Amino acid sequence: MATNAEIDARSKVAGGTRIVQTACPMVAACLGGSCPVYAHVKGEKVVRFEPVIPGRFCAKGAVWPERIHSKDRILYPLKRVGERGSGEWERVSWDEALESIAEKLKEIDNDHGHQTIAMFDRAGVAGQRFGQLLGSTMVSFIGAHGDSPVGAARATGWRNWTDPLGIPGAQQAPGGHAMEDLAMNSNVIIFWAANTAETEQLQMKHLIAAQERGAKLITIDPIFTTTAAMSDQWIPAKVGTDAALALAMIAIIHDKAMVDTAYMNQHTNGPFLIRQDNGQILRESDLNNQDSTGFLVWDERSQTAKPADEAGVTPTLMGGWEVNGIACRTAYQMLIDEAQTFTIEHTAEITGLPADIVYQLAIDYGTAEPGAIKKGWGIGRTYHAHHMERLMLTLAAMTGNMGRPGGGVSAISSFQAPPLNRKAAERLTDTVPQTVIDGLSLLAATTGEEVPELGKFPIKALIMAGMNWVGQWPGQAKTLREVLPNIELIVVHELVMSDAAKMADYVLPVTTPYEHEGVCMPGYYGNLIQHMPEVVPPVGESKSDFEIFRNLGMKMGWSEHFKDLNEAALLPKMWETVPGVSFDRIKEEKALVWEGFNPGATEEHPHVEWAEAQFRTPSGRLEFYAEECADLGDALPIYRERPRDLYALAGEKLPLSLVSYHSKFLPSATLNEVATFRDLMPGPYVMVNPLDAESRDIGEDDIVEIFNGLGSVILHARMSEGMRPGTIAVMQGWRRSSFIEGGMQELVSGNVTNPAHLKMKPLTGADPNAPLHDVWVDIRKVNT
Ligand code: SF4
Structure with a gap:
């Protein structure tokens, strides 16, 4: 790792260009290694990133300077003035935006109850406190993204995972070997x-x-x-x-x-031993009516049933x-x-x-x-x-x-997350109880349907920070047509006009991680704790999520809980409980190895799971x-056919499977607006095997409609023998505006919670998972 002196020396060599060591923030999206990078800064502009460690870098990290200074950045708070989704906005001051939002939240709380206000669990420390004081419903999003490994979690249990902040609904997937x-x-x-x-x-x-x-x-x-x-x-x-x-x-x-x-x-x-009358494991208590719960096996020596241990x-x-x-x-x-x-x-x-x-x-x-x-x-x-x-x-x-x-x-x-100081994050104790809801149930809640274990409670307000609920979630057609028209207030913190921001009442411009100080946590394959200094000042009037929630909290009248809440002061406190690490050390060393990442692993003996x-x-x-x-009937792991009826059109079963896949450029919609990638990736298009295309009279680059009983999307077709016949595929990460008409997630059902996932949840904490790859469709040529 470069020292401060080396970085200073590089600054001189670069002739006036400031070089600041920071980190790529894409760790979750690329499943990568939170690569350390040098940001080359001219004036108030990051002009390029350079890897600190040769080879530990990729294109998704390299385009961040373009993202920070994108012409599409939202520069000031916007208030919707036309129909929802019409794209008609008015520039408003922060004061006006936050005051109006606070008034509306109080009104909704008063009229419908605090649990009808939903927030997503990526809201950070200030957002968490805001949600606690409001008693809002917290939405965990992993399952709705299709990233909840329900079966793996059930078979092995979660690997030791320390939720660093005690965030409700936070989850960690069971991992694997280095x-x-x-x-x-x-x-x-x-x-x-x-x-x-x-x-x-x-x-x-x-x-x-x-x-x-x-x-x-x-x-x-x-x-x-x-x-x-x-x-x-x-x-x-x-x-x-x-x-x-x-x-x-x-x-x-x-x-x-x-x-x-x-x-x-x-x-x-x-x-x-499994009881054949009810499928339950035979326990000692089944035999002796006592309170003993040992699991029984058949002992080879005594030829009797005995406790396994x-x-x-x-x-x-x-x-x-x-x-x-x-x-x-x-x-x-x-x-x-x-x-x-x-x-x-x-x-x-x-x-x-x-x-x-x-x-x-x-x-x-x-x-x-x-x-x-x-x-x-x-x-x-x-x-x-x-x-x-x-x-x-x-x-x-x-x-x-x-x-x-x-x-x-x-x-x-x-990996193990560092045990941050929960107390410093000051989770409050005497606040309104919060309901935690998984992302798939949110859709049911917003349409007034019964939610498993929670009953009925309609959602009247949505606050989305770090979340594009409309764009990348299943059930898009239903969300757009049935859900959003009934929501009284939608607030979105965003960098650019995402699909969710387009449907908002207020869009609040948020900073990138390079416009405020923070720490990049270790995760996935990355074992580094890294300082992320403020590399450039906030672009336009943007503010961090922390500042936005803090200021909104003040407008709600909770100044005693927010006036002293200061991001800069909080960072050192949060690291007080982490052995061998302090915020001063992180700042000084810029990137340090988290010894607790995979304890015991060495270069000769890399981490072996379980x-x-x-x-x-x-x-x-x-x-x-x-x-x-x-x-x-799901106790044994078995093969079951994918459900079809959800997607049927006019009672007819559809013949093709639609899958979405990730590319090295678009891990999700996050980098969708980056011009470099758009130039490199013509599209969107659907890949079709020539056999499937021929029977439908579809040729290369034809405009086609993919459709099912839920919705449709119109885009170009591309022939590919690399597709298994019967399967078509569209790359993940396109916004609705990228398609000629419609959207990919229109075709995916959001109301498909598997009851087995719910049964397993008390043992795993894993949310039910969205069946994003079970989609049945057909495709037809669109006459132009
Ligand atoms: S591998 Fe991941 S963390 Fe590293 S530069 Fe690429 S996107 Fe960033």
Whole structure:
């Protein structure tokens, strides 16, 4: 890391250009490493970014100077004067905007109740305090973005995660191995719906290193992605059939005796006895009517049912017995019985893959020793994701790949967040209780529908900071046509006119992270805590989210809680509780390694997830069997067909699957307005296999409409043999204004909470996930 003296020296070399060390803020969007960067500043303008560490940088970070000074930046507060969404605005002062918003919030609170005012959980410290004082409903957004790994969280429990601020609804996905581990140790790496080469660019080099060492890279994806192109094998299974493929693999691995029985017996709930009358795990209390709740297994030595954790017990992994008149089978026996219905031929039919490919995939993984699964977010974005995520972990456990160097199921690398001083963030204690609602339920709440466990309460006001609810959320058609017209007040903090800002009553200009001081936290693959100084003054009249909520709090009459709340003073206090770290040290060193990131990991021994096999589940084991879902028939991880009826048009089932994918340029709509990327990426367009196009008389660059029973979008078509026939794809991250008409998220249902996700939530805290990849559509040429 450069020292201050080195940076000063560079400043002189640069001849008047100020060079300031800061960080790329895209960590969550790129799943990257919070790369340290030098900002080159001329006057009040950042002219370019340069990586501090060569190679630790990408195009998404490089375009930030363009974003900071974009001609599309909102420079002053705007008040809607025309119809909502008409684009007619009036410039107002901060005072006028905040006073009017405060008055309206008080009126709504008075007329409808505080819980009818919804805020999103990205509001930061001042926003959290504002929400507490208001008693607003807090919306957690992970599930609505499709990023809630419900099944993985259920099987393993959350990895140790310290929510640094005690933010309600905050979640952390179970992670995985450091990619350096896979580089060193894996013999087979399966990218399962993961386009790592584009979405985690900095990690791909480790996986290529594994390939150069001799590892086989396999990509399972309906799209011939960049990662597929770099792999040794592309397996284009039909969308949503991955669970059938995984079950067939389980059956083959079992039949070929490639199972790590010891691991299954000791560290999974495979040997647990399952009551065949109600699907629940047999407990001691079932036999003796006492309060003992130990899980029972069949002891091989005594040939009786005994508690799994009793000393000297030798569990039997497979079998069925009658215990005190209750018929039981082990969870593993039930899994194998289910898996064996997925014969190679049957699975080939479901997945659209040749039978020999199905067979060889199982053999490759089962004999890899070790083999890794690199999981993408796409697996979770299906209605039945809780099955597939558990199946991947079961495969890893069966083959002895859990907790083993070079094995595992990795989404991102796990990490520990620094334990910030919650007290300094001054969460108040005697305030109005807040309701926390997940993003999918918000849509139901806003239309006055019954919300599971919360009943009915319509939402009358929305405050969005760091959130584009309209643009990237499912149920866009319903949101625009049914929800927003009934909301009395919409306030959006934004940099540019996002889809949400366009529908607002007030748009408040917010600063980028380079226009106020802050700290870039470690996360994903990045272990650095980095100082982010104010590199340039706020553009126009923009203010930080912190300042906006602070000033709005004052207008609400809560000056005693806000007048002394000062961002600069708060930063040092928040780091007081973090061992070995202080804000002064962060400022001085600019970027320092967070020792608690993956404790114990070294260069020679990179982080291996679940190495200790201590799972945070009720049994402390990997639980692929989820008894709470027995009444839904979802206790075992199984294959279910994707729901179709939601998308049907006039009762007719639609023939094509629509998936969205990420590119190395647009992780989400965040960088949509950056001109450099727009020049590099013509579009938006839909990729169609020529076979699907031909039968619909669609040619290259034709204008087409993608439609289903929920909505439609009009855009250009592009032919691609890299699409599996029956699947079409549109890149993620386009705003509505990018399309000729309509929007991608119009086609996605927002009212699709899987009841199994809700049943699992008390054990995991994971919100129900949005099935963004389950969309059924058709496509037709638009005559122009
Ligand atoms: S990899 Fe991520 S953190 Fe690094 S420069 Fe790119 S976008 Fe920024």
